[in-house]
Amino acid sequence: MGTLTFDVAHLLAGSLVLVSVMMLYQDRLYALLNVYALHALVLAASVAWQAFVQDAPHLYVTAAIALIFKAVIIPVALHRIIVRLGIHRQIENVVGVGPTMLLGMGLVALSMVVMLRVTTEADPLAREDLAFALSVVLLGLLMMVTRRNAVSQVVGFMSLENGLVLAATGAKGMPLVVEISVAFSVLIAFIVIGIFLFRIRERFDTVDVQALDRFRGERG
Amino acid sequence: MIIEALYGVAVLLVLAPVAVALGATSRATPIVYGVTLVVTLMLGVIGVASLYGETGHATSVTLPLGLPWLGAHLRIDALSAFFLVVVNLGGATASLYALGYGRHEETPGRVLPFYPAYLAAMNLVVLANDAFSFLVAWEFMSLTSWALVIAHHRDQENMRAGYVYLLMASFGTLTLLLAFGLLAGAGGNYAFDAIRAAHPSAALAALVLILALIGAGSKAGVVPLHAWLPLAHPAAPSQVSALMSGVMTKVAVYGFVRIVFDLLGAPQWWWSMLVLAIGGITAAMGVLYALMQHDLKRLLAYHTVENIGIIFIGLGLALAFKAEGLEWAAALALTAALFHVFNHSVFKSLLFFGAGSVLSSTGERDMEHLGGLIHRMPQTAFVFLVGCVAISALPPLNGFVSEWLTFQAILLSPQLSSWGLKLLVPAVGALLALSAALAAACFVKAFGVTFLGRPRTEAAAKAEETDSNSLAAMVFLAALCLVAGVLPGIFLDALAPVSHALIGARMPHQAGLQWLTIVPIAESRSSYNGLLVFLFVVMSGTLAASAIHRLASDKLRRGPAWDCGYPDPSPATQYTASSFAQPIRRVYGTLVFRAREIGEMPPPGAMTPAKLHVDIRDLIWDAAYAPIANLIAVATEKLNVLQFLTIRRYLTLVFAALVLLLLVLAIWQ
Structure with a gap:
């Protein structure tokens, strides 16, 4: 493997982490969706490069799924949901941007430290990939934790799943079945969550999940 | 033989869903109990035949069930054959009894499906020849018996009994699981043959012993793990109470014997100290608890605790002698313990059947509401x-023989070389003697207050004799008590293969001795002849009775009971169960139960009645169970907050846990 292939893979996976971090400070929903589409685009590019490097044509299918579903259909659908819900002007923040960014940086550092130590014997390309994938997963989780709006929690979940796909493609010999099942489970989750969004909205006139807690009468 | 036995078990297992299908039809009760009667009789015959070394049939089989790489190993050897007899003798008599008693059952749909399953589970425990099948059967036995305990679930007390039982049963199974895990070792071969071939290190073996003592002991009702037993046994329908008390505790003893004598290899001398001490304490505490009870079935359940103590004393002695190389003495102690297993299953079933008959004809379990039943139910009373008499260990019945044999083994303790055992065994012997004497007092109370005197309530006055099926079961067991007491030699010889397999020695042959005498060691040392004692009792009794009838009047007269010259019409002025127990409560109760008698005297002139209130505390519950229950209650109260977090907080918790684990990994690597 030449250094060029490694560098390009490194660049794409690194950009995925960068886009993840970008998502953390998007406090407008439209912008968030746009960044998510970019996230999926970078993922598709990265997977396609892996397909080229590993000479594994089935990975092109994965890349196509990522491109069509995640970069186009889901953002567009979410876009329309936001419009129909009429929340496109909402700004939501639980934790300030500064602390969130600091936390995100800490998480990236943590995943680097853990992954590079644990996988000393693995192929360097897979190592880097796994480390970046873990960062993406953790950043997705962080996003789900720091957001209050159900739509941005969904987006956090989707970006988390992108991290999983990155990890799956980085490791050689991962069968297509696994990726397809992951992709479909995310799609179903997306549908279920979308339906829930409308149900919540019907009942509470908001998609702020805090409303659920207030309704339950427990300490919120 | 194993194949035939498995067919029997399969029939029992199939019968459970059939009972569900039969539902509440009136024929369900006779069908289910009739089939279990036939099947358990067949299994019992298989057990007897295997015990007498019937060869020519397969004794072990491996079925492709359970763990894929292990299969289900099943086998009949001498020990399982003996316990097969005990289990199915109890099962057959309980089925016969239930043919009559079961008709009074209000909710047969809650009892009938579990009853055959429970019998099948107990048979499977005894037949299992690998740890996995053993544990599955053991847990199945626990669960089916739990379902039977809460059959009458409307009663809050039964639900509590079921709850405590379920907790203790799971705990016991957990410790047994750990014990087998340690025995199987890193290789993880759970077949008993492989475990037997491996020799665990001394420390490991000791740990397994303790775990087995806790696991099997909690099922058998060893103090201080007995707490569930007096709650659960009386709560079940009476035929199941008899099975739980008479048979399931014996299956637990089987588990202990199987692990400690068979699988664990050569014993250390100090193991026996542990078993002996626990056995002695169990025997004495069990009978003291029993004396304080006035619920007939609960009294019987506490008595099971005492008898388990006696059995464990015998097992402890066998361990001690085996460890010191005195195989002939170990054979005596083990045979005594196993004979007591058999005897206790016989008379405890009999007593529970009797209590069940009293319950079904009067609706009362409380002895203070009974009395005078000997006139209304003469056969049951007899x-x-x-x-x-049998459980009080009086000759010529069977209880005497096995306790006498245990004492013979205790008297051999000077031959032991270690000083610890030399000192402990006589002390345990004293506890055994004490518990035997107190047991007699306890059953004078149980019989006297229930059956003698005048009826204390309307229900007792209108009691009716029980039905013929129940009576047949009880008469059969009573006859067996007599046969085993008069002709113990047959039974001791039948147990010889068991002690030969486990100890490598056996008691002397009893069959050829004159006058059916039994000789535990040698004729010069001690011997007992049940037949002569029986004949003497019968002859002197007949002689005295005929002399009295001859010299005095032989007319039957009914007169007022002796009343100190103050005839009192109220039957409440009779001696009660608690007044009978009062002297013993004053001697032991202040120490063991912190019993206090609080008398409330009204001031002069007041018209209120004086009251005497007895306050008894169960110190074992207070010291061992209550703190654990409190701790769990406090912990759950604290953790209850977790139930009411917001979605985002849950996510944060998951996230924080993940990050924390990654941090630990990063630092620790």
Whole structure:
């Protein structure tokens, strides 16, 4: 493997982490969706490069799924949901941007430290990939934790799943079945969550999940 | 033989869903109990045949069930054959009894499906030849018996009993699981043959012993793990109470014997100290608890605790002698313990059947509401009396023989070389003697207050004799008590293969001795002849009775009971169960139960009645169970907050846990 292939893979996976971090400070929903589409685009590019490097044509299918579903259909659908819900002007923040960014940086550092130590014997390309994938997963989780709006929690979940796909493609010999099942489970989750969004909205006139807690009468 | 036995078990297992299908039809009860009667009789015959070394049939089989790489190993050897007899003798008599008693059952749909399953589970425990099948059968036995305990679930007390039982049963199974895990070792071969071939290190073996003592002991009702037993046994329908008390505790003893004598290899001398001490304490505490009870079935359940203590004393002695190389003495102690297993299953079933008959004809379990039943239920009273005499270890019945043999083994303790055992065994012997004497007092109370005197309530006055099926079961067991007491030699010889397999020695042959005498060691040392004692009792009794009838009047007269010259019409002024127990409560109760008598005297002139209130505390519950329950209650109260977090907080918790684990990994690597 030449250094060029490694560098390009490194660049794409690194950009995925960068886009993840970008998502953390998007406090407008439209912008968030746009960044998510970019996230999926970078993922598709990265997977396609892996397909080229590993000479594994089935990975092109994965890349196509990522491109069509995640970069186009889901953002567009979410876009329309936001419009129909009429929340496109909402700004939501639980934790300030500064602390969130600091936390995100800490998480990236943590995943680097853990992954590079644990996988000393693995192929360097897979190592880097796994480390970046873990960062993406953790950043997705962080996003789900720091957001209050159900739509941005969904987006956090989707970006988390992108991290999983990155990890799956980085490791050689991962069968297509696994990726397809992951992709479909995310799609179903997306549908279920979308339906829930409308149900919540019907009942509470908001998609702020805090409303659920207030309704339950427990300490919120 | 194993194949035939498995067919029997399969029939029992199939019968459970059939009972569900039969539902509440009136024929369900006779069908289910009739089939279990036939099947358990067949299994019992298989057990007897295997015990007498019937060869020519397969004794072990491996079925492709359970763990894929292990299969289900099943086998009949001498030990399982003996326990097969005990289990199915109890099962057959309980089925016969239930053919009559079961008709009074209000909710047969809650009892009938579990009853055959429970019998099948107990048979499977005894037949299992690998740890996995053993544990599955053991847990199945626990669960089916739990379902039977809460059959009458409307009663809050039964639900509590079921709850405590379920907790203790799971705990016991957990410790047994750990014990087998340690025995199987890193290789993880759970077949008993492989475990037997491996020799665990001394420390590991000791740990397994302790775990087995806790696991099997909690099922058997060893103090201080007995707490569930007096709650659960009386709560079940009476035929199931008899099975739980008479048979399931014996299956637990089987588990202990199987692990400690068979699988664990050569014993250390100090193991026996542990078993002996626990056995002695169990025997004494069990009978003291029993004396304080006035619920007939609960009294019987506490008595099971005492008898388990006696059995464990015998097992402890066998361990001690085996460890010191005195195989002939170990064979005596083990045979005594196993004979007591058999005897206790017989008379405890009999007594529970009697209590069940009293319950079904009067609706009362509380002895303070009974009395005078001997006039209304003479046959039940007679067989119950036989059971009382047998459990009180009076000759010529069977209880005496096995306790006498245990004492013979205790008297051999000077031959032991270690000083710890030399000192402990006589002390345990004293506890055994104490518990035997107190047991007699306890059953004078149980029989006297229930059956003698005048009826204390309307229900007791209108009691009716029980039905013929129940009576047949009880008469059969009473006859067995007599046969085993008069002809113990047959039974001891039948146990010889068991002690030969486990100890490598056996008691002397009893069959050829004159006059059916039994000789535990050698004729010069001690011997007992049940037949002569029986003949003497019968002859002197007949002689005295005929002399009295001859010299005095032989007319039957009914007169007022002796009343100190103050005839009192109220039957409440009779001696009660608690007044009978009062002297013993004053001697032991202040120490063991912190019993206090609080007398409330009204001031002069007041018209209120004086009151005497007895306050008894169960110190074992207070010291061992209550703190654990409190701790769990406090912990759950604190953790209850987790139930009411917001979605985002849950996510944060998951996230924080993940990050924390990654941090630990990063630092620790």
